[in-house]
Amino acid sequence: MDMSFSDEEVTDILRLLKKVSGRTENSIYADVFLFALSTGMRAGEILELKFSDVKFEDEQAVFNVTKARQGLSMYIHLPDLAFDIIQRRRSQNPNDTYVFESNTNRSKGNPISRISVHRKFKEVGGMVQKKITFNSLRHHYVTYALKEFQDPVGLRLDTTPSKKMTKLYSR
Known part of the structure; x- marks a missing residue:
């Protein structure tokens, strides 16, 4: 089964995520989808990301992700x-702690x-x-x-990407 998405599918998915969340713009679900699509990060890494984790180094935005199970930190560009x-999201939600923070009364914060x-x-x-x-x-x-850059060495998959892991994810 093909796990990649065409440009048309991405456009349709974004439109539908906005529709099902009742928003015409800035749907948190559409933002999570795009963020995951553009970074390759895991669910926990994305959903636990705090605005305070984002730093600027050498004119690039990076952030620290702590992998609790392994006790490792990694910096991702x-x-x-x-x-x-x-x-x-920061400009629209200046009081939020998390980049993808819930806005429901029960889960606020x-x-x-x-x-x-x-x-x-x-x-x-x-x-x-x-x-x-x-x-x-x-x-x-x-x-x-892999299609774009042809070089899996710099690909951010894990703290220690291996050829086996790169092959598995690039099916």
């Missing part, structure tokens, strides 16, 4: 699209729930006949990067 999402994101991805995936998961977005990221 953000592509322009991901950085634009962070900047826009917490990141949007993984279950909520998965539910919207599944709903829209059914509409476009495509499986949308964080894993499929990681596959798309790697497939696109």
